[in-house]
Amino acid sequence: AQRVTQPEKLLSVFKGAPVELKCNYSYSGSPELFWYVQYSRQRLQLLLRHISRESIKGFTADLNKGETSFHLKKPFAQEEDSAMYYCALRGSSGSARQLTFGSGTQLTVLP
Amino acid sequence: EAGVAQSPRYKIIEKRQSVAFWCNPISGHATLYWYQQILGQGPKLLIQFQNNGVVDDSQLPKDRFSAERLKGVDSTLKIQPAKLEDSAVYLCASSLGLLARNEQFFGPGTRLTVL
Known part of the structure; x- marks a missing residue:
């Protein structure tokens, strides 16, 4: 069975500081990893996916298959980054192709 | 384009009652998902x-x-009869199709409270 673990429920950083939201996964095959974000009073939306290898709103995430991690990073946090962040995994076949979400990390960027 | 629509936004019921949620996906999206x-x-x-x-x-x-x-x-999506543990937000999402590259777009959710 696939599993996504986000060890931090809450994370606070000051504006301008680096931020890293941790995500570890368990899956025997080749997974696709995603980060979703939910800003206050807004819908859950896709932030980035590992296959795109892109930077969105200054955030990047690298898939580390050796450590089975997909941590989300930003060098200089902004107040508008305050939100709930979910890491998600999609497996490669059958019912594993459904999105499995972690429990989320609430990021607060302090002024 | 209009996003995924859901109704109602909030619902409070007593245990053992029935409840139904409605979702209208983005036009043209073939794949629809319900999440709890x-x-x-x-x-x-x-x-x-x-x-x-x-x-x-x-x-x-x-x-x-x-x-x-x-x-x-x-x-x-219907629940009949509801239990206390069904209290949750029910999210509907849609995507163009089943391919992995198709992004899922989420609705605002229906918050269900079972008393």
Whole structure:
């Protein structure tokens, strides 16, 4: 069975500081990893996916298959980054192709 | 373009009552998903439709939950009878199709409280 673990429920950083939201996964095959974000009073939306290898709103995430991690990073946090962040995994076949979400990390960027 | 629509936004019922949620996906999206999000947890897939057919309902508690998408557009999710542990936000999402590259777009959710 696939599993996504986000060890931090809450994370606070000051504006301008680096931020890293941790995500570890368990899956025997080749997974696709995603980060979703939910800003206050807004819908859950896709932030980035590992296959795109892109930077969105200054955030990047690298898939580390050796450590089975997909941590989300930003060098200089902004107040508008305050939100709930979910890491998600999609497996490669059958019912594993459904999105499995972690429990989320609430990021607060302090002024 | 208009996003995924859901109604009602909030619902309070007593245990053993029935409840139904409605979802209208983005126009042209063939794939529709229902998720359950319990407080403090991430969304969990309940059922996935491709047009009007079920692709995956492995995590749907079929003794009390049912869902349909008869015409391949709108969908309803029903709980009968509700239990206290069904209190959650029910999210609907849609995507163009089943391919991995197709992004899922989420609705605002229906917050269900079972008393």
